[in-house]
Amino acid sequence: MGKNNMERINLKGLIREIITEIKINESQLLATSGNEQGIVKLIKQFWYSTNITLVPTDDPNVWDVHNAKGKVSGFRVIKVKNKYRFEKI
Secondary structure, three states, X not given: OOHHHHHHHHHHHHHHHHHHHHXXXXXXXXXXXXXXXXXXXXXXXXXXXXXXXXXXXXOOOEEEEEEOOEEEEEEEEEEEOOEEEEEEO
């Protein structure tokens, strides 16, 4: 792999980290867990619901929160440093 390709890979990683930090700073943390099943359990407890699912977005580290009626606006789950964060945005 050439030097330019390595620089592009490093730059893409840096951009991804910056975007993740921006997303964290613009939201309110409601719960955190070390795994996906744990965060879903906490979200179900938060809303007293059993019909909670996470739906992937275009970003591999972000999920939309859905209930029986569909997407729940204003909330998301984001994976940062191997932790799942349930956030109000």
